Each structure stands twice: as structure tokens, then as C-alpha cells.
Amino acid sequence: MRMSVIGCGYLGAVHAAAMASIGHDVVGIDVDEQKVAALAGGIAPFFEPQLDELLREGLDSGRLRFSTDMAESADAAVHFLAVGTPQVAGGHAADLRFVDAAIEALLPHLRPGHVVAGKSTVPVGTAARLAGSIAESGAVLVWNPEFLREGWAVHDTITPDRLVVGIPPTDAGDAAAELLREAYAPAIAAGAPFLVTDLATAELVKGAANAFLATKISFINAMAEIAEASGADVTLLADALGHDTRIGRRYLGSGIGFGGGCLPKDIRAFAARAEELGRGEAVGFLREVDGINLRRRDRAVQLVVDALGGLVFGKRIAVLGAAFKPFSDDIRDSPALDVAVRLRGLGADVVVTDPAALPNAAAAHPQLGYAVERDDALRDADAVVVVTEWDLYRREMSPEHAGALVAGRVIVDGRNCLDADAWRAAGWSYHGMGRR
Numbered sequence: 001m002r003m004s005v006i007g008c009g010y011l012g013a014v015h016a017a018a019m020a021s022i023g024h025d026v027v028g029i030d031v032d033e034q035k036v037a038a039l040a041g042g043i044a045p046f047f048e049p050q051l052d053e054l055l056r057e058g059l060d061s062g063r064l065r066f067s068t069d070m071a072e073s074a075d076a077a078v079h080f081l082a083v084g085t086p087q088v089a090g091g092h093a094a095d096l097r098f099v100d101a102a103i104e105a106l107l108p109h110l111r112p113g114h115v116v117a118g119k120s121t122v123p124v125g126t127a128a129r130l131a132g133s134i135a136e137s138g139a140v141l142v143w144n145p146e147f148l149r150e151g152w153a154v155h156d157t158i159t160p161d162r163l164v165v166g167i168p169p170t171d172a173g174d175a176a177a178e179l180l181r182e183a184y185a186p187a188i189a190a191g192a193p194f195l196v197t198d199l200a201t202a203e204l205v206k207g208a209a210n211a212f213l214a215t216k217i218s219f220i221n222a223m224a225e226i227a228e229a230s231g232a233d234v235t236l237l238a239d240a241l242g243h244d245t246r247i248g249r250r251y252l253g254s255g256i257g258f259g260g261g262c263l264p265k266d267i268r269a270f271a272a273r274a275e276e277l278g279r280g281e282a283v284g285f286l287r288e289v290d291g292i293n294l295r296r297r298d299r300a301v302q303l304v305v306d307a308l309g310g311l312v313f314g315k316r317i318a319v320l321g322a323a324f325k326p327f328s329d330d331i332r333d334s335p336a337l338d339v340a341v342r343l344r345g346l347g348a349d350v351v352v353t354d355p356a357a358l359p360n361a362a363a364a365h366p367q368l369g370y371a372v373e374r375d376d377a378l379r380d381a382d383a384v385v386v387v388t389e390w391d392l393y394r395r396e397m398s399p400e401h402a403g404a405l406v407a408g409r410v411i412v413d414g415r416n417c418l419d420a421d422a423w424r425a426a427g428w429s430y431h432g433m434g435r436r
């Protein structure tokens, strides 16, 4: 099937390469010339496991190409819309200017029978607003939200846990759903449920999914606050809760909380849209979810200050991690970097290291110290803070090895990912978040 993917960021680049890998003929379109040049050369402009291989395979097969020219999308049967929807400056709502610009640029190239499939995360009601102008060209707009996780994006795109398509209540809508069923045939054959809904429900599924995940993380982090006050251990609590299959252990990882380009801005946009709909009260808890999440960053900083006897000024602190999570170089709203910046603000001599995100971090925060190698960051540190749970810190760093490098054996585990007993046994002063 001929397809275009409009917007080649974390979502679109992976979607384009994945669609080509299952046999479709795909053109990825983006306004950013540098990004298009990198992708066309088989190099992902960001860190994403398996993406380079998938790009090269697609480019070599002739089924995948990239362009800045929207006219290249003209012969596609399906146009996937994958542009970003960041948080609006000065507010909590989603900024839809890239969605609007992409649709405006696409309109002259739409033909009767074409399907425009929105994948971007948008406030409920966006599809209804856009549907009219698309219908005038004889094309039809459907909404097909994306649930991929960065770091697992290739896996999640090729083997999604579900496919959701919101369609208008027309014959053209039914035909569009069939076309998407064909487009995703391998995933459906492998067992992925294919759910057809109305447009508003499809938009809501995405917002609700991210709101739920954020709520689950903040729930366990709220329990961490209670554990801190009562002498309990939140990781044991999470294990015990997780055995209840109605609850489940996933997304009960406690620590410095969630960040990235999705969960934080999506819960805010969701709440902002609910307000517009006159139902702000229904999701008032999302403000708490946000607040709990941000409080954990304060708490991590306070733990470091306390662990160093109340003063971090002039102390050398190794910050292990900059990305908002492992297997990513994404530093958007990264709690890890936020903690580093705050420690620096208190006068600490901060040295940040990360196996993937260092260039992005250094560009955004040139005031911080950086070390490419983990051990260089550890050397002579008065305290170590683990803020992104890369295997390099979680599994491949022994307390003895690190202990031989640092000036002081003080470690704050911002992701509750280390074996506290092993670190204590090696003479470290270990501080988890909500752990005994």
C-alpha cells in the first residue's frame, strides 16, 4: 500500500520505517531539512534501538524514502499524521499549530478516496474540527492513536498491543477502517486487537491511557511519601501490590517520577481540554498526579542535601543519567536533568553522565559539568545520584568498583533500582526514595 507519514520525529520516523518493513511503499515527509537528510541517509536523528537497521533496510529495499516536499505524498492512499503536539507556551493546553500546518499543506494533495489517519496525541474534538476541510477534498479523516514507548518504539509499532481506529459514521469511514485493517494486517494476524470506534473515543483512548499510566506512577510515589513518614519500604509495597493481577506491578516503579515529551504535557492538555468542556472537576485529580510527580524531584534534591550533612555547596556530585528514561536520548522534561540543574543551583559541582543523552543535555544545560564515561563522573565524587536506571548503573556498576573511585561513599538512588543491602554492605551510605 502506498502511504505517506507526515512528521518524522520520534513517532513518525519509526512509523514510516516500520510500515516499509512490513511491505508498504512509504514516503516520510518533514519540514526539517536536516532531519530528512539524516533519515534519507539511514541515520536516525535520535537514539532509538533498532531504528537505524530498519531505516537502512527500508531505504535499500526502495520501499522507504524521505522528503521535505508535501507533493511527494500525492499518490499515497493513506496519509499518517505524526507531527508533535507540545504544551502551549504560557499554558497547559496542547499546541496544535503543527497539526493545523500539516493539514493545510496536505489539503491540495488530497484526492477522493484518500484516508488521512491522525496519529498525533490531540485533545478530544480536534478530529471533528479538522474533518470538514478534509471531506471537501473527497478524502476522509480517521484517528489512529499511537501507543509506542520511546526505547521500545520499533517493537511497539510492529507488534502493538492494540490498534484503535476512530472513524466518522459514514460509508467512507467504514471503507477507511477496512483500508487500515489491511495496512496493519501483519500485526492483526499476530493477534493485535483492532478496535473501531468513533473519532472522539479514539482521541480519548490515547489521553486516557497516558493519564492512567501517569496516575499509576504518581500513586506509588504518593505511597513512597507515606512510606518515608512511616518507616515502610515502597519497593516491597509495590511488589506486594503488583502480585494482585487486578493491580499489576508495571508502572509501579517509584522514584523521581515521570518525565519525557508525553506523560507530563499530555495530562496537562487532558485537564485543559476537560476544563474547556466544562468537566474540569472530573479530572481534577490529574493536578494532584502532576503535583506528586514534581514533588519527587524536590525530595531527591533534599535527600542529597541531607545525605551530605545539610550543605551541597562546593561538593562534587556525580549524576548518573540525563535521559528521562533508559534506552532514550530524550531529555524533554527529564526529571534526571531537573535534579542535576537544581543541585547545581545550590552550588554543587555537578558532573552528569549518560550513555546516550549527553549531547542533548549539554546543549540544553551548558552550565552543568559532563563526563562521557561513567567512571570519570564517579571519580572523586562526594555523592552519587542515580537518576536514570540504565543497566550501566543498575546492573554493571558494583559498589566496590564505584567505591574505589569516589571521595565519599554516599549514594542516592532516585530510581530505587539498586540493591540497597549490597551497597550498604560495601560501606556506602545508601538512600532510596521511600525505602528503609
Ligand code: UGA
Pocket: 121, 146, 147, 148, 149, 150, 151, 210, 213, 217, 250, 251, 252, 253, 254, 255, 256, 257, 258, 259, 260, 261, 262, 263, 266, 324, 325
Ligand atoms: C508514554 C506511554 O507509555 C506510551 O504508551 C505513549 O505512546 C507515549 O508516552 C506517547 O504518548 O507517545 P514514553 O513517554 O516513551 O511513553 O515513556 P514511558 O516508558 O511510559 O515512561 C514515562 C516516564 O515515566 C519515564 O520518565 C519513566 O522513567 C517514568 N516511569 C515509568 C516511572 O517513573 N515509573 C514507572 O513504573 C514507569
